[in-house]
Amino acid sequence: MIACKQVAKALAHSRYYELPWWRRIPMFAHIKLCVMCGKYHQQVVDMQKGVHDYLVHEDVGDVEPQVHLSDAARKRIEAALKQD
Ligand SMILES: [Zn+2]
Incomplete structure (x- = not known):
């Protein structure tokens, strides 16, 4: 089995x-x-x-308008995901 550290590293560096x-x-x-x-x-x-x-849904264009994220909100989420 791989180590906890390897899992943490993999998830921190890529999705x-x-x-x-x-x-x-x-x-x-x-x-x-x-x-x-x-x-x-x-x-x-x-x-x-x-x-x-x-x-994926946004690319396809079937996202409901009420769940649409603003560009700023999406960038915040993306930035949070990229943090180590
Ligand atoms: Zn573990």
């Missing part, structure tokens, strides 16, 4: 959906099995997933 599958699979296995860091990293993954889903 999980940008990682190749051979890095994603051991990372998800770790998050599911590790009681130490799993809960925290699951939240990070869920947040990244939310942003990713939103960006």
Whole structure:
């Protein structure tokens, strides 16, 4: 199993959906099995997933107007995700 530190590093430096599958699979296995860091990293993954889903819907153009983020809000979220 990969180490907690490797999971933290991978999630800090890239979004999980940008990682190749051979890095994603051991990372998800770790998050599911590790009681130490799993809960925290699951939240990070869920947040990244939310942003990713939103960006996909925005590209397709089917985002409901009432859930539209302003450019400033989106940049804030993106900046927060990129923080180490
Ligand atoms: Zn861990």
